[in-house]
Amino acid sequence: MVKSRPIQQIVINGKIATMEGDGVFVEALAIRDGHIAAQGSTADMRALAPHAEVIDCGGRTVLPGFIDSHCHPDMHGARLGRWTDLSEGFSSKEEVLQLVRKATEGTPQSRWFVGFRYDDLRLGGYPTRDELDAAAGGRPAFLYRRDAHLGFANSAALKIVGYTKDSQDPPFGRLDRDPATGELTGLLRETAAHEVVNYNQADFTSDDFAAGLVKVFADFATYGITSVHNSLCSTHGIVAYQKMREAGNLKMRVGLLASGREDELIQAIIRSGWRTGFGDEWVRLTGVEWCPDCSTSGRTAAYYDPYVGPKVLGEPEDNRGMLLYELEDFKRRVLQAHQAGLLVGADGVGDRGIDFVLDAYEHALDRHPVEDHRLRVEHCCNVTPSILQRLKRLKVICSSATGFAYDLGDAYRRNRGPEAMRYMWPHRSMIDAGVVAPGHSDSPVCHPNPLRAIHSLVNRVTDSGADLDQSEAISVYEAIEAYTTLGAYCGKEEHMKGDLSLGKLADFIVLEEDIFTMDKKRLDQLKIRETYVGGEPVFRRSGAA
Template sequence: MKEAGITKDTPDPHHGKIERDENGEATGLLRESAKDLVYHIMPPYSFEEFYEGLQLVLDECIRLGLTSIHASMVSPTEFKAMQALKRERKLGIRVAVHLSGRDEGMVEGAIAAGIETPFGDEWLKITEAEWVFDTSTSGRTAAYYEPYVGEPENTGILLYDQDDIEKRVLMTHKAGIRVGLDGVGDRGIDRSLDAIEKALKAYPRDDHRHRIEHCCYVTPAIQDRLLKLDVIDASATGFLHDLGDAYKANRGAEAMKYMWPHRTLIDRGIPAPGHSDASICDANPWLAIYSMVTRKTSSGDVLYAAEGVEPVEAIKAYSIDGAYAAWEEDIKGTVEVGKLADLVVVDRDPLSIKHDDLNKVTTLMTVIDGKIAYKR
């Protein structure tokens, strides 16, 4: 804090907050854009550091039984490392890249180059440009219409002005690049859908597959808008397991009725692939699948059991729906003739075991492109 020059007199930045004690002194907790006050004095990861670390992360994903991942907010350095691993035949796992809207010039450069999504091959493919517009319910910054429990003045923070995010979405959509906006609270999701709706009205396009990333608090009104606009609910199912207790504490038990409401989403025909947002949550998909079925958090608390789904439906969210969300349903998502030879062998039948044992499912073998990538 001293190195960054943050003092009692430092004002809160736009779209951020410096937490302070009763004397007005900064406590060290920086929320959302306030983090930028210290980021500028932190040395960035080098290409070499990310290249080495990425291999470790991808190896862990393969060990967990993942054959494809969607990589969020990929910076230029990170994308270069992915390309280097691919050239050297070390990538090992299939990656759908979300270009980082936070890295100024990255999306604009892709547009200037004439890139449209999806762009790439079955190993490394640009599938969207993503902006972190809304943020964290567990951190009490996600944007809601109603205030947080115990904080009547706090309804969260959006990280862009509305006219700014609308210009970015319009520019990207017009260029033929799919848009992903992080929307967590109902206000954040609605403002994200407002931007997408304006872009679609200006430049109508079928099968755009724009996404709301995380899309946690999905009220009936938001469900209607997702259907009307044909937007994918890229659901943060991993949050239910790892962060569900914090969500309940911060938003109240009644709000859990519309938090990741997968039973309703499936019944209404809203595409809702699951994800972990690793390293925010554990990358193990079976923890999220367990919670989608049982509606249990890591502590065992049940968050509105009526929104639980069947095991096969939860598995579909991590296979068929994930493939659809990357325009890859013709080559992956199911094991059948003519599709990529990617599959996983697990230690028990997830369709016949007790639902409470789904979090114990373990990967015995991961096969990618017809080759054994991991064997226990």
């Protein structure tokens, strides 16, 4: 007879929202081998395990750890050590140009400057090609936009990748041109920008990824994130996670959405017979992902109606965005993965982009019916009434880019119009229709903090306070579900995480304030006090015992 191991930790004096139901709270938990072993009162847990380590919450509110079900930590980590992060510390494009000048001065003429997370809307637009040429002193320079769908290249950079005035637009991409002269402006859209990106990350190694991931996940822990789905996860990223696991420095649970941009990777997974769920509680194959649609803030996402608001030089007059696959080719890819037992995620942002993804999903389900398929539309922003009904009928998950509402909501209002916000991230309508809609950040496109998105879901405002249509507001509990129970469900992990019921992983967070009773207008200011993964602390705010 095998004797059960003793309880190692007890969590006491808490207002613990187990997320087993709205209003369900317990005071204490017991943890054995990283899993919830018992629930009850503080007195119950002390009596059950008098010698266990004590985690005293001091009356504070406790939630399951947040699950960010779509983000890009692998590539972000790799770029941190190689490129320059432009997301903070700059208030204008002129300041960025000064940085380029300082960073390149005295370096070899062949040395690239690559900046990433450039925000043209916040910084006052893009520089001109001549301005970036001068700042880099003739060296190649490239500013990769925060959405990872556009980038701005100077003359030397364009020359290295072979783009000239006479170049044709690449398939599923665009070289913006001055309408008066036909000269390239330097702004590259979609696959045109990816050509420069791929050139500059060709020598990245799995060690680059692993080193950066340690930093990324340490930051994520400060926002209460204990699990992620690594969207478009690269081969290097998959190798890096295994190396981190072996080295004992993986402190985040990772679901892999293998990148459809690597055909060889997808085919290798299918040939291997790996199916969704392969792996363990630390590194697990969630599925595969393709990116057919683009960026609303960058004015490339596919919509039926044209964009409104100011255009950049060289933008198409009747701009309705673009799609990055031919439909029949995309249908073939989705069907093959679906038949192989893989959950499929595919990016659809605008209404035309979402319908494109749903066309492929409907084709796959017609030919290979699966009751519990968990097919996901990633980002799934513009959920019109007709799309809502399609999602419901097909039982497709709206993997909602809730972080966009807070960080990019103002850009959406500018590019689609305030009246269009009625159908952007419409969580009230989706909940009422029974459509599963977990939330995510798409970090580093948006800030990883889930509480910013929760703020927007509850208050229906952007980070500036601009209105996103109050009729789609949801409750605090419903917003937390998007980052806990629904985050687990969309990865087929609800048997192991997402709530704090018996047997589930002991991944939980202690809040500085009570999220359920505090002023909801301050949700984006709420801080995480402590973060635990498997009962072990991975973050403690200064001053926490």
